[in-house]
Amino acid sequence: MKNKILSLLVDNNPGVLTRIALLFSQKGFNIESMTAATTYNDKITRITIVTNGDDSHMAQMMKQTEKLIEVHSVFALDTSNSLMRELLLLKVAINNGDSSIICDIANAFNAKIIDISHNNLVTELSGMPDIIDRYLNALKDFNILEMSRSGVTALERGDIYHS
């Protein structure tokens, strides 16, 4: 099932993230990834959730979320018309003499090398989620020590805006 993106604008209150996560869990809705941060108005937080489900599932998810007292608005982003970004930090081992191949791959994807130590290097890549997926796939034969993906954040293109 194709992933869908929900964008929520909520009160920046302690525990609001817990409430959203709890509701999704309670109703059996799936959270593939979740990012949250305050907006330009520091009383409002934007939460971006990547989920999946058919149309009726999505409709229920949105209506249940809208019922929460601290939720101002919920909208499903049109992924074909949205700007989606994710950040990846990746720590990969380099003691087998792989470092030049790894650097080549990193350069091909425009990933930056942000740290080098005796046995490993760390690359940083930000971009569309599927670029991140392809980068990870390109490096899969190497010894990946640690990685951290931030989860997807997104805005719709053009003259549509929600605040």
Add this chain to the structure above:
Amino acid sequence: MILNGSQILIEVLVEEGIRTIFGYPGGSLLNIYDALYMNKDRIEHILTVDECGACHAADGYARASGKVGVVLATSGPGATNLVTPLATAYMDSVPLVAITGNVTNDLIGKDSFQEVYIAGVTMPVTKHNFVVRKVEDLADTLRRSFEIALSGRKGPVLVDIPKDVTIAKTEFIKVKARKEKENKKIILDKNKIDLVADMINKAKRPVIYFGGGASNASENLRELMTISDIPSVHTIMASGILGYDEPLNLGLLGMHGSVTANKAIDKADVVLAIGTRFSDRVALNTKKFASKAKIIHIDIDASEINKNVKVDFSIVGDINEALDKLLKLINKRENKSWIKELYKWKKEDYKPKENANMITPYKIIDIVCSKAGKDAIYVTDVGQHQMWAAQYIHHIKPRSFLTSGGLGTMGFGYGASIGAKVATKNRHVIHITGDGSFHMNMNETATAVTYNLPIISIIMNNHALGMVRQWQTCFYDKRYSNTDINRKTDYVKVAEGFGAKGFRCTTTKELEDALDLALKEKIPVWIECIIDKDEKVLPMIPSGGTVEDIMVD
């Protein structure tokens, strides 16, 4: 004026029109109870036997009166004792404000004595909850709680107050009393109303299916049915919204509804669903429910639309407003052939069987209703007795049949009866219960005795956990696992031990005599009625079934 947190609580309660609260003290509530002591003339506090009973009482109070019920419980185990009753209120959309004390701000999160993160525990069973960390936020948080409890689809709200907040001082500013505040209205789409009216006017076999959400809409509903000659069926939560003997009222539908009501929904070509949620006790098979009909759903909660059953048309808004507008567009007409068909089914419908040796549940309820009169309020626990009560009571008025329909909480009954009695003062409160449920909450009789609340408990004793036993009879080849109860409880002696009165009946005459005495008493009365353990609740449609699968023996 400068007030401390506890005094602010009292002022906001008075502002909200609250004159009675139910509760149980504890360490974290000492300051609040001190303020209650100093304000005895403004707020009445009913002390129950435990917090569970207090919260069920606040719930019964709210159901019987339509106002917000308020319960006060201490931190830790006091607060966790509210979980079941809060979930009970949440499932039945009952407006409650639950106030819990908590340890002081500096002790929160440190596994302190009688500390629990009650906001986290109750998140899934409340409409919303608050932890008030600063006394400056207390007044507005409390006001907001009442607003949330009463707005849209009603429900319970919890406010957790750390002990230091109850003694800290701040400036308190009075605002307008609740009854002077205006409720936010949802604007109805005129085009939708036109379309719905058209569908109803053209329907050949229309049926109205209404639930608890129609509690304040009796008049409009009756008028709609009379003008357009449309019959109705209803859920357990809607008992009493129409009189049981009104000709177009086909009665209860669903798992234990009548054959007529279930057939009507099955054969209908237009179903108007009002203030209801297609629960799994009604729409037992979500794909086949009202499969021949176009379904119109009117409800205040948008998330209920298409949640369980796909409907063809929906209006989100207040029922009375929608019906007011609809009534202007409905044509006067008759549905003679449809009504004739329904009455034919009604004549052939299941009738409860006689029993030569023991009193039957049907007879018990019939006798109780005729003695208790038109003004009585009935409160039930959960199980077979609850279903018989729903089926056979002579429901006449709304808010007179209080039952835990959504959560199905055994032990709801006595506490809720206390709340109902406090709310309605001079009406008879009849508590119908079973030997299983009654053991869960009989100790609240001590509260009823203390406050002179003459609640009459009719204990249908079949020496079994009847409903579960019935399923074991029907679907588990009579393997009665832990459902045959042979407790030695002597209800007459125990009642007297509490300071109440007890009767034991095995015949209808004994029941009639006991009721005649009970209805004059000023103290609570328990009337135990011995019934056959093999009595079944019928008709019955098992889960996943339709009216084709209905069992009548």
